[in-house]
Amino acid sequence: MFKTNLIRILKTGFQNFWRNSWLSIATISVIFLTLSVITALVLLNVVSQSVVANLQNKVDISAYFHTQTPEDDILDLRKHLVDLPEVEAVNYISREDALESFREKHDDNEILMQSIAELNDNPLQASLNIKSHTASQYQGIVSFLEKDEYKSMVDKINYHQNKEVIERVSSLAANIGTGGIAASLILALMAIFVTFNTIRLTMYNWKDEISVMRLVGAGNWYIRGPFLVEGVIYGLLAALASLIISYPLLYLVSPKITSFLPEVDLLYFFEANIWQIIALLIIVGVALGCISSAIAIRRYLRA
Amino acid sequence: MIHFDSVSKIYNGNCAALEDINLRIKAKEFISLAGPSGAGKSTLLKLLICEEKPTQGKVFLDKQNLSLVKPKDLPAIRRKIGMVFQDFRLLANRTIYENVAFAMEVVGGTNDEIKQDVPQVLDVVGLADKAEYFPNHLSGGEKQRVAIARALIHRPSVILADEPTGNLDLLNTWDIVKLLLKINELGTTIILATHNREVINNLGRRVITLDKGKLIRDEEKGRYIL
Numbered sequence: 001m002f003k004t005n006l007i008r009i010l011k012t013g014f015q016n017f018w019r020n021s022w023l024s025i026a027t028i029s030v031i032f033l034t035l036s037v038i039t040a041l042v043l044l045n046v047v048s049q050s051v052v053a054n055l056q057n058k059v060d061i062s063a064y065f066h067t068q069t070p071e072d073d074i075l076d077l078r079k080h081l082v083d084l085p086e087v088e089a090v091n092y093i094s095r096e097d098a099l100e101s102f103r104e105k106h107d108d109n110e111i112l113m114q115s116i117a118e119l120n121d122n123p124l125q126a127s128l129n130i131k132s133h134t135a136s137q138y139q140g141i142v143s144f145l146e147k148d149e150y151k152s153m154v155d156k157i158n159y160h161q162n163k164e165v166i167e168r169v170s171s172l173a174a175n176i177g178t179g180g181i182a183a184s185l186i187l188a189l190m191a192i193f194v195t196f197n198t199i200r201l202t203m204y205n206w207k208d209e210i211s212v213m214r215l216v217g218a219g220n221w222y223i224r225g226p227f228l229v230e231g232v233i234y235g236l237l238a239a240l241a242s243l244i245i246s247y248p249l250l251y252l253v254s255p256k257i258t259s260f261l262p263e264v265d266l267l268y269f270f271e272a273n274i275w276q277i278i279a280l281l282i283i284v285g286v287a288l289g290c291i292s293s294a295i296a297i298r299r300y301l302r303a
Numbered sequence: 304m305i306h307f308d309s310v311s312k313i314y315n316g317n318c319a320a321l322e323d324i325n326l327r328i329k330a331k332e333f334i335s336l337a338g339p340s341g342a343g344k345s346t347l348l349k350l351l352i353c354e355e356k357p358t359q360g361k362v363f364l365d366k367q368n369l370s371l372v373k374p375k376d377l378p379a380i381r382r383k384i385g386m387v388f389q390d391f392r393l394l395a396n397r398t399i400y401e402n403v404a405f406a407m408e409v410v411g412g413t414n415d416e417i418k419q420d421v422p423q424v425l426d427v428v429g430l431a432d433k434a435e436y437f438p439n440h441l442s443g444g445e446k447q448r449v450a451i452a453r454a455l456i457h458r459p460s461v462i463l464a465d466e467p468t469g470n471l472d473l474l475n476t477w478d479i480v481k482l483l484l485k486i487n488e489l490g491t492t493i494i495l496a497t498h499n500r501e502v503i504n505n506l507g508r509r510v511i512t513l514d515k516g517k518l519i520r521d522e523e524k525g526r527y528i529l
């Protein structure tokens with residue numbers, strides 16, 4: 001009996017789907033749109049995370065020392081820094097090195113060159129350039145440099161400027177994420193609304209049948225079944241459509257993004273996580289379809 | 304088998320559609336429910352199929368208090384009751400056979416059961432030769448017989464007929480009444496709600512008369528008196 005019912009419910013569900021093919025297509029399009037935005041959101045998240053991670057790798061700290069600080073003291077401090085577990089590398093740039101690179105950088109600027117030459121002393125400071133393993137460890141290194149014993153030699157630490165860039169990128173990524181989530185929620189609501197109305201229309205076509213079903217004592221699940229099936233079909237087809245469209249699209253677009261941001265390979269991410277992506281799309285699509293039909297059926301089933 | 308215990312029904316705060324109805328109906332009786340339109344006949348039948356709940360009092364069907372029935376048990380109750388209406392309520396895009404089969408399909412009858420039972424009931428109502436017709440090609444009396452066939456398909460213990468002859472001419476009216484009598488003889492309780500004086504006076508069965516929601520008369524071998 002269960003099998004007979006299941007076959008009949010599936011059959012009626014497919015009938016509903018075919019009889020209103022234009023409405024079905026419209027409904028699938030809206031769910032498809034929602035799923036595409038969600039996919040785009042996931043991929044955007046991958047991009048922004050890679051960019052942030054990459055930026056964090058490029059960050060370092062430079063500590064500048066007062067010009068009268070003896071070189072030995074600085075090299076001594078360097079040894080201590082290298083011993084710190086969070087420090088990956090420390091580069092010493094002497095005052096002469098600094099002047100050298102300053103000259104190289106500005107050799108087309110005559111005024112600047114002249115004024116440097118007019119000074120009898122090298123105005124540039126020696127510095128230590130420090131890289132840590134991860135960005136969060138910089139705070140610890142900064143506090144190490146701010147200890148009393150080094151206070152007298154350290155003039156300034158330029159960590160804070162870079163931190164700002166990182167924070168700006170991170171918050172930009174977070175904003176894009178929030179915006180994307182809001183957009184997908186709005187689209188999801190729209191999808192529910194459209195699916196709800198479509199299913200209500202197919203239900204309207206079935207209203208005589210439904211009233212007879214109730215009259216002769218059909219179970220509520222038997223009445224609900226075909227419309228839930230209809231909703232599930234919408235969700236599945238929309239998920240399928242967004243997979244079919246996003247893969248070739250990524251195939252074209254991903255290399256361009258990679259050439260622009262070498263650390264980002266969306267196609268690889270997509271392929272590596274294909275099952276999770278398929279599962280996400282199907283779950284969200286089917287859930288949208290089911291929720292909408294469940295709401296639409298409710299009023300037909302009261303009493 | 305059916306018991307109305309001090310039942311009143313008031314639709315959303317207005318005047319009472321039924322007032323303090325006390326009534327017992329035994330299995331296999333043939334009851335005529337008489338009364339002018341608006342008397343509360345349909346309301347009384349709706350209480351039996353749980354389409355409405357009594358405002359006060361209790362309705363029992365086979366000792367089961369219908370006020371306590373949960374929504375999920377409604378289908379089971381409705382399968383015990385066959386219901387026939389003035390407007391037939393057939394599905395226009397299905398043949399006679401399919402209309403009756405539909406009632407079995409939706410409650411999980413197997414294809415074999417359907418093949419076996421549908422011709423049988425169509426035979427009982429005398430429509431075996433018109434199984435492949437669509438409702439629009441039948442007369443009113445024939446449509447009503449299809450509706451009765453559909454009501455019979457679950458072998459209900461009671462059939463509720465709400466003005467089943469309201470849309471029919473005299474000849475067809477008698478056709479339907481005779482069919483109901485025949486079904487009653489085969490062992491099914493019948494409650495026939497009608498305001499047709501002729502029908503009631505010629506039946507010579509128990510008549511329960513309602514007027515303005517009150518039960519004003521209940522007689523064996525009664526007549527339509529108002």
Ligand SMILES: Nc1ncnc2c1ncn2[C@@H]1O[C@H](COP(=O)(O)OP(=O)(O)O)[C@@H](O)[C@H]1O
Binds near residue numbers: 314315344
């Ligand atoms: N769903 C409803 N809502 C409000 N009033 C109703 C409803 N159904 C019936 N009534 C009222 O209840 C009374 C009895 O109606 P009904 O049972 O249909 O009478 P009958 O079938 O004898 O003609 C009438 O006054 C009618 O207007």
Ligand SMILES: [Mg+2]
Binds near residue numbers: 341344345
């Ligand atoms: Mg009525």
